Amino acid sequence: xxxxxxxxxxxxxxxxxEQAPIAKDFGQYLNNNITEWSENYPYLAAAIRxxxxxxxDTSEKAWALDKVWSAIDNRVKLQYxxxxxxxxxxxxxxxxxxNIYKIGLDPWGLAGFELRCAIxxxxxxxxDLNIQKATEGNGTVKxxxxxxxxxxxxxxxxxxxxxxxxxxxxxKKVTIANPYTVQVNDTILLCKPHxxxxxxxxxxxxxxxxxxxxxxxxxxxxxxxxxxxxxIHVAVVAPVPFKSEIIDSALQLNRVPNFFRxxxxxxxYAIQRISEAEKLIVxxxxxxxxxxxxxxxxAEASATRKSNRKLEIEVYESCxxxxxxxxxxxxxxxxxxxxxxxxxxxx
Numbered sequence: 321x322x323x324x325x326x327x328x329x330x331x332x333x334x335x336x337x338e339q340a341p342i343a344k345d346f347g348q349y350l351n352n353n354i355t356e357w358s359e360n361y362p363y364l365a366a367a368i369r370x371x372x373x374x375x376x377d378t379s380e381k382a383w384a385l386d387k388v389w390s391a392i393d394n395r396v397k398l399q400y401x402x403x404x405x406x407x408x409x410x411x412x413x414x415x416x417x418x419n420i421y422k423i424g425l426d427p428w429g430l431a432g433f434e435l436r437c438a439i440x441x442x443x444x445x446x447x448d449l450n451i452q453k454a455t456e457g458n459g460t461v462k463x464x465x466x467x468x469x470x471x472x473x474x475x476x477x478x479x480x481x482x483x484x485x486x487x488x489x490x491x492k493k494v495t496i497a498n499p500y501t502v503q504v505n506d507t508i509l510l511c512k513p514h515x516x517x518x519x520x521x522x523x524x525x526x527x528x529x530x531x532x533x534x535x536x537x538x539x540x541x542x543x544x545x546x547x548x549x550x551x552i553h554v555a556v557v558a559p560v561p562f563k564s565e566i567i568d569s570a571l572q573l574n575r576v577p578n579f580f581r582x583x584x585x586x587x588x589y590a591i592q593r594i595s596e597a598e599k600l601i602v603x604x605x606x607x608x609x610x611x612x613x614x615x616x617x618x619a620e621a622s623a624t625r626k627s628n629r630k631l632e633i634e635v636y637e638s639c640x641x642x643x644x645x646x647x648x649x650x651x652x653x654x655x656x657x658x659x660x661x662x663x664x665x666x667x
Contacts, residue, residue: 324597325464327476327483330604330638332443334665335459335482336450340443343559343608347383350438361434363427366409367392386559386610389435393560395428407431420544420551433553437539440554443480444517444536451482455489460636460665462486464601473509473593477605477614479517479556481536483510496532497589499581511590513614514557515583521555522548524575530555530582555579561612587617594621602635604665606642607649618653633659 332340341349347368350357358365358380365380371391372378378387399405407427414421420433455462465474465486470493476483487494487508495507517536522528526549542553557565565572565583572580594600607615625631633650637643643661650659 321598322593322596323468323472323599323601324593325468325472325474325601325603326605327461327474327478327603328605329478330606331461331636331665332447332478332480332482332604334604334636334638335454335461335667336447337667339447339450340480343385343387346385346442347378347388348381349442351381354438354441357438361431361438362411362415363407363430364434364438366407366411367428367431369409370407385435385439386608389432389558390560390610392428392432392435393558393562396426396432397562397564399428405429418543419546423544432558433542433551436553436556437542439479439556440517440537440539440542443478444554445538447480448536451480451485454482454667455485457667459667461603462490464603465492466490468492468508470507471505473511473590473597475511475513475590475593477512477514479514479554481516481518484516484518484534497585499585501585501589509589509593511586511593513583513586513590514559515555517554517556519555519582520552521576521579523551523553523579525578526550529578555582557583559608559610561610563613566613587613591617591621594618595624596629597631598629599632599634602633602646602650604636604638606637606646607653615649615653622654631657633657634662635659636662636665638664 329342333342368378368380368383368388371388375387375391395402396405405426405428410427421430461482465483474483487510493507494510495501495504497509497511518533520531520533520537520541537554544551557563565580566587569580631654633654635643635646637646640661647659
């Protein structure tokens with residue numbers, strides 16, 4: 321039986337605990353665990369203060385990663401409507417501890433850069449030890465990945481390396497989806513549609529390719545390189561409705577063609593495997609409405625399934641009420657497929 325596992329933020333939190341916050345708890349996690357975050361990320365802090373009056377339930381003490389990142393992204397993409405990219409409360413003069421503050425980037429762009437730095441810290445280096453411990457345990461995610469056979473697939477929407485570390489621990493033969501993937505029936509296919517903290521990108525690429533490492537890219541490596549004349553940072557995609565990294569091909573093929581093709585491959589193979597699967601295991605993924613691309617592409621995968629091919633869907637969520645919410649989304653996308661609640665994701 322061909323199987324696809326979908327990993328969401330709930331899978332990491334269920335496995336790793338509070339050290340792996342879901343999107344809505346990201347700001348609160350920073351305040352509780354990195355008390356100096358507003359000094360380390362002054363443009364991000366200014367952006368959040370600015371957004372307090374525009375996004376409900378948003379303050380410096382508690383804010384949602386997806387909502388704040390979407391607002392920053394929209395501020396830049398719709399800049400001609402606002403008339404400018406000024407940011408009240410942005411530091412002046414700019415900090416001098418990173419090269420990127422010296423190149424005259426707009427303050428909203430710097431807020432987005434700092435947000436990536438915060439993500440690299442929270443879900444990368446700070447989480448790595450917990451992930452290593454999880455690979456030694458016998459939690460839900462490990463049990464399910466252990467059952468995978470050659471030709472099956474793991475789709476992780478998480479930036480962290482939980483799936484990679486477990487696959488490595490289990491000595492599974494793995495292929496990361498890429499534009500040159502031809503035949504992977506003798507391996508487990510790993511797709512990361514939102515990128516990964518082990519991917520280092522160049523923006524613009526200037527002829528360079530995304531580098532894929534075994535370890536997460538540290539916060540310190542995110543910066544502008546004057547010698548290479550490019551911004552270097554983790555190659556991740558924001559949880560925003562309009563992902564220019566995969567939809568604006570003309571721009572991407574001029575500036576970051578390799579990253580564009582790599583991301584497209586993640587989505588292509590993820591949707592293909594879902595359209596062919598006989599079993600779908602959903603671990604802590606809620607089909608969030610913010611991810612419009614995912615909804616559209618999942619619906620396409622469902623529509624292109626053969627009419628006589630059934631799909632068993634197992635859902636692991638924090639509680640039955642949460643399962644009911646997820647089931648509503650699944651029913652919209654996959655319609656009459658069998659969907660069963662299997663309990664919580666446990667460490």
